[in-house]
Amino acid sequence: MRKSLVAVFCAAGLLGGIGLSSPAASLDKPDGFPERPLTIIVPYGAGGGSDQLTRAMAASLEKVIGVGVQVVNKPGGGGMAAVPDFMTAPADGYTLLESIDDAVTNHVSGKLKENPGEDWTPVAMAQITFSQIYIRPDDDRFSDWESFVAYAKANPGQVKMANLGNRGSMERVTMLKVEQSSGIETNQIAFDKPAERYGALIGGHVDALFEQPGDVRNFLDAGQMKPIITFLKERPSAFANTPAMTDVGADFEPLLRFRGFWLHPDVPEDRRAYLEAAFKEAWASDSFQEFNEKKYMNLIDSYRDTAGSKELIQGAIDTYTAVYKEIGLIE
Numbered sequence: 001m002r003k004s005l006v007a008v009f010c011a012a013g014l015l016g017g018i019g020l021s022s023p024a025a026s027l028d029k030p031d032g033f034p035e036r037p038l039t040i041i042v043p044y045g046a047g048g049g050s051d052q053l054t055r056a057m058a059a060s061l062e063k064v065i066g067v068g069v070q071v072v073n074k075p076g077g078g079g080m081a082a083v084p085d086f087m088t089a090p091a092d093g094y095t096l097l098e099s100i101d102d103a104v105t106n107h108v109s110g111k112l113k114e115n116p117g118e119d120w121t122p123v124a125m126a127q128i129t130f131s132q133i134y135i136r137p138d139d140d141r142f143s144d145w146e147s148f149v150a151y152a153k154a155n156p157g158q159v160k161m162a163n164l165g166n167r168g169s170m171e172r173v174t175m176l177k178v179e180q181s182s183g184i185e186t187n188q189i190a191f192d193k194p195a196e197r198y199g200a201l202i203g204g205h206v207d208a209l210f211e212q213p214g215d216v217r218n219f220l221d222a223g224q225m226k227p228i229i230t231f232l233k234e235r236p237s238a239f240a241n242t243p244a245m246t247d248v249g250a251d252f253e254p255l256l257r258f259r260g261f262w263l264h265p266d267v268p269e270d271r272r273a274y275l276e277a278a279f280k281e282a283w284a285s286d287s288f289q290e291f292n293e294k295k296y297m298n299l300i301d302s303y304r305d306t307a308g309s310k311e312l313i314q315g316a317i318d319t320y321t322a323v324y325k326e327i328g329l330i331e
Contacts, residue, residue, distance in 0.1 A: 048194025
């Protein structure tokens with residue numbers, strides 16, 4: 001790979017400060033904007049990471065801008081079903097799209113014609129996080145990564161894993177790399193709705209789940225799920241007892257999840273700049289930082305402004321282009 005996502009995050013200040021400045025409260029509203037509630041479209045179902053993030057951000061943002069923020073879920077198509085509503089809405093700054101790295105993978109694979117770093121305008125990147133594989137703690141077939149791999153090798157293609165998206169998604173690419181590295185074959189089952197993924201594991205309809213820790217924090221705290229591998233090179237302190245990739249000989253670069261907010265590219269510049277400052281202040285608020293900490297989003301410096309988001313997105317495009325060529329998804 002030409003440049004790993006981890007390297008991109010580090011270059012963009014992974015361990016540094018975010019330099020919060022120019023809060024929206026110190027800016028004059030451009031022509032009184034906003035005068036009515038904003039709408040943020042979420043391309044995934046209720047209860048998942050994107051939904052949780054957007055509702056937490058909306059609550060903080062309302063206090064900054066002085067108007068309401070409506071959250072509308074439109075799941076489907078691996079994040080694609082919401083795009084037409086976003087692109088056809090008036091370019092007046094009142095409609096935003098929450099999206100994730102799937103926007104990059106869909107673009108690189110040719111499913112999304114717009115470049116999310118150029119044809120959409122990122123306002124803020126609010127979360128960057130890693131993924132894990134989870135099992136039920138009471139599963140008597142395997143209890144850790146070593147026994148999971150042994151069982152999968154003994155039963156090729158029989159282990160069912162709840163996942164998201166198509167073969168080109170971050171989740172599927174990671175699992176392809178995992179299977180190649182560990183010599184196993186799993187049955188990846190796609191669920192667009194987060195609640196269905198989580199319920200499938202807890203209810204015993206699947207054997208494992210690929211997800212990010214913050215999204216399933218409640219289930220982890222309740223003892224209903226157990227992580228057996230962390231897709232980072234080193235163990236984060238919050239998961240010191242869970243093996244990381246280096247511990248199990250998984251020699252590939254981890255692909256990280258990022259979530260942020262976009263505007264239509266034709267939104268007037270003064271409104272874009274105002275919303276960029278507003279999101280920055282909302283992100284830095286005590287209430288949102290408390291939310292991010294609860295979701296393990298404080299383990300990686302997760303904030304990017306418009307310029308930083310564009311750099312992050314372009315780095316991800318470069319990474320996935322190289323990965324897709326390697327695995328034969330594109331020429």
